[in-house]
Amino acid sequence: MKTKTPKQEIGYQSPLGRRGLRGVALVYLTVLLLIPLFVIIQDGLREGLTGLWHQVTLPIAWSALILTLWTAAIMTIINTMMGTLTAYALVRYDFPGKTIINSLVDLPLAIPTLVTGVMLVVLFGPQQALGALLKEQFGISIIFAPPGIIMALLFITFPFVVRTVQPVLLDLDRAQEAAATTLGAGSWTIFRRITLPPLILPMISGALLSFARAIGEFGAVVIVAGNIPLYSQTAAVYVLGEVESENRLGASAVSVVMIAIAFSLMMLVDWLQQRERKGSL
Amino acid sequence: MSIVLEQLTKRYDGHPVVNNVSLEVGDGEFFVLLGSSGSGKTTILSLIAGLVPADQGRILLHDREVTFLAPQQRKVGFVFQNYALFQSMTVADNVEFGLSIRKVPAAERRKRRDELLELVGLAGLGNRRPRQLSGGQQQRVALARALAYQPDVLLLDEPLGALDAKIRGELRRNLKNIQRQLGIATIFVTHDQEEAFDLADRIGVMSFGRLVEVGTPDELYQRPQTEFVASFLGTANLLVGDLTSEGVKVGKWYFPISHDCQQLSQDGRAQVLFRPEDVALAPEAAIMDSPKLGEAVVEEVSFGGAHERLRLRLPAISGVRSISPPVAFGSNSILVDATRSPEQAARFPLQQGDKTWVGVHRIHVLAHPGLSFLILSDGSLRSQAALNLGGQMARLAHARVTLIGWGAQGEALQSHLQEARRQLGSGLAALEVLTSEKEPAQAVRQAVERQQHDLVVLGFNHQEDMRLAEQLREAGDHHLLLVPRPQATPSKALICILSGEPGKDDVLFAGRLIRHLSADATLLSVLTPSSARQDSRARAERFLEGGVRSLSLLGVPAQTAIRSGTVPEEIQSEARDGSFDLLVLGAPLVRSGGGISLNGVAGQTLGLLPDIATMIVRSHYMAPG
Numbered sequence: 056m057k058t059k060t061p062k063q064e065i066g067y068q069s070p071l072g073r074r075g076l077r078g079v080a081l082v083y084l085t086v087l088l089l090i091p092l093f094v095i096i097q098d099g100l101r102e103g104l105t106g107l108w109h110q111v112t113l114p115i116a117w118s119a120l121i122l123t124l125w126t127a128a129i130m131t132i133i134n135t136m137m138g139t140l141t142a143y144a145l146v147r148y149d150f151p152g153k154t155i156i157n158s159l160v161d162l163p164l165a166i167p168t169l170v171t172g173v174m175l176v177v178l179f180g181p182q183q184a185l186g187a188l189l190k191e192q193f194g195i196s197i198i199f200a201p202p203g204i205i206m207a208l209l210f211i212t213f214p215f216v217v218r219t220v221q222p223v224l225l226d227l228d229r230a231q232e233a234a235a236t237t238l239g240a241g242s243w244t245i246f247r248r249i250t251l252p253p254l255i256l257p258m259i260s261g262a263l264l265s266f267a268r269a270i271g272e273f274g275a276v277v278i279v280a281g282n283i284p285l286y287s288q289t290a291a292v293y294v295l296g297e298v299e300s301e302n303r304l305g306a307s308a309v310s311v312v313m314i315a316i317a318f319s320l321m322m323l324v325d326w327l328q329q330r331e332r333k334g335s336l
Numbered sequence: 337m338s339i340v341l342e343q344l345t346k347r348y349d350g351h352p353v354v355n356n357v358s359l360e361v362g363d364g365e366f367f368v369l370l371g372s373s374g375s376g377k378t379t380i381l382s383l384i385a386g387l388v389p390a391d392q393g394r395i396l397l398h399d400r401e402v403t404f405l406a407p408q409q410r411k412v413g414f415v416f417q418n419y420a421l422f423q424s425m426t427v428a429d430n431v432e433f434g435l436s437i438r439k440v441p442a443a444e445r446r447k448r449r450d451e452l453l454e455l456v457g458l459a460g461l462g463n464r465r466p467r468q469l470s471g472g473q474q475q476r477v478a479l480a481r482a483l484a485y486q487p488d489v490l491l492l493d494e495p496l497g498a499l500d501a502k503i504r505g506e507l508r509r510n511l512k513n514i515q516r517q518l519g520i521a522t523i524f525v526t527h528d529q530e531e532a533f534d535l536a537d538r539i540g541v542m543s544f545g546r547l548v549e550v551g552t553p554d555e556l557y558q559r560p561q562t563e564f565v566a567s568f569l570g571t572a573n574l575l576v577g578d579l580t581s582e583g584v585k586v587g588k589w590y591f592p593i594s595h596d597c598q599q600l601s602q603d604g605r606a607q608v609l610f611r612p613e614d615v616a617l618a619p620e621a622a623i624m625d626s627p628k629l630g631e632a633v634v635e636e637v638s639f640g641g642a643h644e645r646l647r648l649r650l651p652a653i654s655g656v657r658s659i660s661p662p663v664a665f666g667s668n669s670i671l672v673d674a675t676r677s678p679e680q681a682a683r684f685p686l687q688q689g690d691k692t693w694v695g696v697h698r699i700h701v702l703a704h705p706g707l708s709f710l711i712l713s714d715g716s717l718r719s720q721a722a723l724n725l726g727g728q729m730a731r732l733a734h735a736r737v738t739l740i741g742w743g744a745q746g747e748a749l750q751s752h753l754q755e756a757r758r759q760l761g762s763g764l765a766a767l768e769v770l771t772s773e774k775e776p777a778q779a780v781r782q783a784v785e786r787q788q789h790d791l792v793v794l795g796f797n798h799q800e801d802m803r804l805a806e807q808l809r810e811a812g813d814h815h816l817l818l819v820p821r822p823q824a825t826p827s828k829a830l831i832c833i834l835s836g837e838p839g840k841d842d843v844l845f846a847g848r849l850i851r852h853l854s855a856d857a858t859l860l861s862v863l864t865p866s867s868a869r870q871d872s873r874a875r876a877e878r879f880l881e882g883g884v885r886s887l888s889l890l891g892v893p894a895q896t897a898i899r900s901g902t903v904p905e906e907i908q909s910e911a912r913d914g915s916f917d918l919l920v921l922g923a924p925l926v927r928s929g930g931g932i933s934l935n936g937v938a939g940q941t942l943g944l945l946p947d948i949a950t951m952i953v954r955s956h957y958m959a960p961g
Contacts, residue, residue, distance in 0.1 A: 230420035234478075236407045237385050237414040238434035238485065248433075252424035 138216025172278025199281030216261030338521030344393035371542030413482035428462030434485035714743030718795030726793035784812035826918035
């Protein structure tokens with residue numbers, strides 16, 4: 056005997072409505088996302104893989120890609136540690152102004168990244184007091200140099216780790232820590248063996264998200280970095296330069312590499328988040 | 337002694353969740369803390385384990401004071417309500433955790449872990465993750481983990497609460513066996529009576545942060561000391577009868593009382609308890625071999641598995657008042673709960689509406705709690721009046737008195753209290769004198785935290801002390817007597833019932849006090865023009881009649897009066913016309929989130945009658961709006 060499951064009954068929609076809805080979503084995704092992606096990949100591979108490889112390994116392009124990756128990597132390490140710390144402080148401690156600080160965390164998402172660049176120039180520029188001091192006393196230049204890029208990326212990606220770690224930390228069963236206390240564990244042991252393990256996966260997702268976000272950053276970097284080829288020009292800025300000098304193949308080739316990196320990172324994040332969800336069941 | 341708690345107190349936001357608790361748990365004893373949720377039982381465990389610091393008191397484990405030790409150093413095994421297993425570790429790592437912290441060598445750790453998993457019946461499951469186990473298995477892992485490092489004492493916080501009934505019974509037996517084998521002193525927290533009776537060597541019953549009574553399951557069930565425990569455990573039939581030299585008189589029967597109850601009551605009344613299984617039923621009086629309460633009508637019959645349960649209604653018995661099961665306001669009949677075995681039921685079948693003779697095999701006399709007064713005095717003229725009247729009433733009611741002196745400084749205060757002590761001195765059940773440099777409301781709050789008082793007495797000026805009166809009402813669950821000027825012991829009390837208030841409890845308290853004063857009472861209800869319809873008058877009459885019957889059961893002669901008009905004015909004219917010298921008013925309960933306000937009818941009435949002692953009884957009705 057055939058019986059209908061209640062789910063079908065409750066979720067019933069006319070076949071037309073169901074198909075229509077799905078159709079609209081797919082068309083939208085195609086026009087907005089897939090076609091441009093396809094076009095740029097096709098454009099980058101216009102002269103085959105060797106042509107793409109040639110464009111990417113041009114010294115200036117190669118240096119821009121490498122700079123982009125290592126600044127993003129350093130930023131990711133710092134951001135993961137400090138973001139986790141911030142989330143921990145926001146969840147576990149009470150201090151004056153906590154609510155305000157909690158909403159400030161998301162601010163970098165809303166501030167135009169150009170403004171972020173300007174802020175850093177105003178703070179650390181060679182003509183400014185702090186910038187001059189660092190330069191004279193320690194020989195460190197921040198603006199128009201890789202440290203400026205890292206600084207800008209740190210600012211822009213600040214929310215990612217905080218906002219992936221925070222909910223997990225909030226959900227964490229404090230009784231486990233109390234149990235560890237009664238069993239004789241000190242606070243460092245408790246952090247290392249009880250609190251930290253469930254945070255590892257969200258920390259990695261947050262780190263990958265901020266890394267992916269960082270490699271494409273343009274607005275803040277273009278102001279802060281100074282765009283000195285072979286020294287402080289990142290991939291995104293390089294692409295702009297190539298577009299302006301009408302080397303479309305160069306622009307597309309580097310773009311394709313950036314897309315490939317971003318795409319694999321996103322796949323990884325997705326996989327990690329699925330694992331995390333399964334784990335918490 | 338394995339666990340000793342001395343006057344332990346813990347407050348959250350100034351509110352005591354554990355209130356002056358003292359307890360001793362012997363070596364190898366299985367002690368159960370029983371109480372409803374929010375009674376402070378879990379907090380006691382947290383205090384012992386050191387997870388929260390105590391505000392006052394001491395904790396000793398195996399004669400070692402641990403009050404100020406870190407939880408890591410207390411050697412306490414704790415099983416949490418939700419088990420709190422380490423989700424990121426295997427079962428084996430969970431169990432070994434306490435040992436690995438103590439740097440026990442790996443081989444020994446494994447041996448001990450396997451022993452414990454064997455002990456709790458989970459051998460071979462060491463490689464699982466906690467979330468791969470059933471609730472019952474998780475509970476056993478939590479137990480094994482707590483026991484692994486051989487703690488001095490074991491604390492269990494509702495460990496079986498989240499499991500279904502069948503598994504619970506099985507785990508209960510396991511738990512008891514394991515505890516016996518190891519001989520470890522254990523405190524087990526639960527709200528489940530059956531669990532408590534099944535497991536405990538001794539039970540401690542908790543209510544509102546206090547440890548009300550401690551005893552073996554049998555003692556607490558058969559011979560409780562307090563009304564609270566008698567009605568909290570199982571089903572209780574509780575009556576108030578007269579205490580005589582031959583025993584407690586219930587109706588025409590005298591029930592012998594054990595020698596230790598002789599000095600229970602100073603007011604000649606005693607509460608008696610009998611359980612449903614102590615009730616005997618017979619078709620005729622002649623064949624009843626136990627003392628008879630009378631002939632009752634069967635109100636309800638139901639089957640509770642092994643037993644038949646009956647609820648019976650007895651006609652009023654002179655001089656006897658029923659506490660439990662509760663009867664409707666104004667009714668003076670007595671309800672009795674009874675159980676019978678199937679054989680008894682078969683021999684004498686009963687149905688709803690049938691008549692049966694009711695007797696009792698056995699009764700137990702409770703310590704009838706006497707009244708307790710708190711009098712505030714700052715040496716002023718009106719507090720002198722409060723001292724006089726409060727003291728006089730306390731003497732008549734055999735009440736214990738606590739006197740709080742405040743306001744004045746040093747010598748002046750001392751000499752004033754000296755004088756007060758001399759004045760109050762004789763004829764009191766007990767007198768305790770405290771001085772406080774705090775605000776009076778705060779001092780009262782502190783005093784009632786320590787011990788519940790029935791009545792707080794305050795010298796009162798309606799223009800100056802209204803706010804203080806409100807604060808004192810808010811400070812605890814007591815009634816308030818406001819004394820504006822010196823006066824003789826009241827002989828005529830006017831109990832004002834404002835739209836259903838005071839409720840039954842309040843009329844009963846006022847009645848209890850008024851009986852001690854040998855005063856007469858009048859119950860007054862004022863119908864406002866908006867409510868002065870025919871049916872509301874009839875309803876008010878019925879309500880007042882019920883109140884009169886309740887008062888006459890207490891031995892207070894009472895009359896009724898109904899007026900219509902504005903409430904405070906009508907109360908004023910009734911009080912003046914009848915020359916009453918004690919006014920009883922109801923005050924609404926504390927509203928959630930807000931304080932008590934006496935601005936309404938109560939406040940206006942206080943203003944209109946500035947020279948009569950007024951008792952504000954707490955009402956169990958919520959303020960409207």
